[in-house]
Amino acid sequence: MPKRSKPLTAKQIENAKPKGKDYSLPDGGGLGLVVTSKGSKLWRMRPRFGGKYIVLSFGEYPHVSLAQARQKRDEAKKLIAEGKDPRLAKKEQQTAKQETVFSFERLTRKLIESKKDKVTAGYLNQFVGGMEKHIFPVIGDRDIREIEGRELLDLFMSISRKQNNKGNPMTYIAHKACQWSAEVFDFASIEIPGFYLNPCRAVIKHLPEHKHEKTKRIPFSQVGAFIRALDDFGGYPTTRAAIWMLLYTGMRQASVRRAEWTDFDLNAAIWNRKPEKRDENIHVLPLPVQAVRMLESLKPISGQNRLVFPSEYANEKPIPFSDATITKAIKGMGFDMTGHGLRGVVTTGLNELSKQKKVFIRMGIDKSVVETQIGHIVHGVAGRYDDSKYLETRRKMMQVWADYLDKLGKNG
Structure with missing residues (x-):
């Protein structure tokens, strides 16, 4: 009989530190928290479906809490019991959410189209890449009118705590993500009648200061x-x-x-x-x-x-x-x-x-x-x-x- 994993606690998750390579903390029922070498904490599940193991991703902690991850695990197990592939169900759900007229991602994509002839391709690639990597996975499918300043601050703070390939905090990317998001909120004020909120303008004042690294050159x-x-x-x-x-x-x-x-x-x-x-x-x-x-x-x-x-x-x-x-x-x-x-x-x-x-x-x-x-x-x-x-x-x-x-x- 397989050994049952002892459920994780919030304290264990908070205290989990990065090591030389990625490792996993099991929570039970197939759910685990992958702690990457750079400090990210990602919810993963490896259930069997159709006679083989599949991998399900439930998001990143703390954006997805322990309770939310367990709920997603239970929903996935229910779908499997009904003979449904959770991956397809997730895609269908995401597609339905993205069709929300005023979803953050939908408005961002529309803004990007409007900027194509006004900015350089390099800037646009940076904008799109940053949004797809850091922002859309967290709030992309949300109605922009429901996104509050507190959760934006939490999102940008979590980015600033990550490390770049030099091992430095990603404070620059956190500021850029906030600035890009501010553009989307400004654009939303044009697209949505009666909508004038832009919490990013207040949030950016509370982000850690980015210290510019002096360009190294030889004498x-x-x-x-x-x-x-x-x-x-x-x-x-x-x-x-x-x-x-x-x-x-x-x-x-x-x-x-x-x-x-x-x-x-x-x-x-x-x-x-x-x-x-x-x-x-x-x-x-x-x-x-x-x-x-x-x-x-x-x-x-x-x-x-x-x-x-x-x-x-x-x-x-x-x-x-x-x-x-x-x-x-x-x-x-x-x-x-x-x-x-x-x-x-x-x-x-x-x-x-x-x-x-x-x-x-x-x-x-x-x-x-x-x-x-x-x-x-x-x-x-x-x-x-x-x-x-x-x-x-x-x-x-x-x-x-x-x-x-x-x-x-x-x-x-």
């Missing part, structure tokens, strides 16, 4: 050693080329990652960089001779693809973001710097050269020219450098910079 004195290490880099060619592109242009990783071959005119040594962040226009970037040479050498590898710097695992996908590829490569070379840190290296280097090099002074290069080159928005009178006639001035500046990098790589 300029180490750039020569970095270039020599990059010359010896034995990793995937597109990763190495992407790092060079960051050095030659000072652009953000997002721009380099999604660069397409059609964006480049190598005969004219031009990169027509797509708009990023608050940009409204294509940013015309002059390319030094070294960058053109590097891109030409990359054509046999990725020239048949849409993307210039594709992932080594999938040609139609860009290389993964910094921590997955570029930052990992840099750290593998022995330098404590993120991929975004290279942008700071370029900015620092160009500003230093503009002070020291007589050739820069003769060309009329100052901080404003540098800011325009790296894509910062230049306000006021300095905005005159946005005019395309300064392209040749920036071309000379970036060639001096690329030549200087070569010199550093040879002489340290």
Whole structure:
């Protein structure tokens, strides 16, 4: 006779701490609480149906309480006894709930459709991904008019207590989730007559403060050693080329990652960089001779693809973001710097050269020219450098910079 599990208590659940790997605490009747290595507590049940074991998910604690999980377990056992698959019953129930005219998910999906031509694809993907991962599983099928501030605070607080892949609290995602949800509530005030409530505006004031991590970058004195290490880099060619592109242009990783071959005119040594962040226009970037040479050498590898710097695992996908590829490569070379840190290296280097090099002074290069080159928005009178006639001035500046990098790589 199988051993009966002793029912869990609320205290046991609260005291359950993450370990090196996921583990389960049985409650009885097939119900268990899976405690993941990152601290999430998920209700699971593994009953037999149709002669084999199936897995049922009942949500995450504390959003789904012990009593609620047991109720779901009992409902599943009843369906099985009637010869019904609980998974299909759950899907049918979710479909019925999502058809609620004013469900949170339904309104969010409608908002997303309305934003498609107004925001970047990257922002929209982040919005949708965040909602699907953190918000919809908890309140997606709820009528937005019934969602209260207290449960939203509990939801966002639970997100902030989770850990990201660096082991840090996910306070940033908690704030973003609250901001995204606030947009949905604002949208609901347009869609639902007489509805003006937006509890997110009060809730966000009570979330833990997000502490921005300072971008790591190497001191300029180490750039020569970095270039020599990059010359010896034995990793995937597109990763190495992407790092060079960051050095030659000072652009953000997002721009380099999604660069397409059609964006480049190598005969004219031009990169027509797509708009990023608050940009409204294509940013015309002059390319030094070294960058053109590097891109030409990359054509046999990725020239048949849409993307210039594709992932080594999938040609139609860009290389993964910094921590997955570029930052990992840099750290593998022995330098404590993120991929975004290279942008700071370029900015620092160009500003230093503009002070020291007589050739820069003769060309009329100052901080404003540098800011325009790296894509910062230049306000006021300095905005005159946005005019395309300064392209040749920036071309000379970036060639001096690329030549200087070569010199550093040879002489340290």
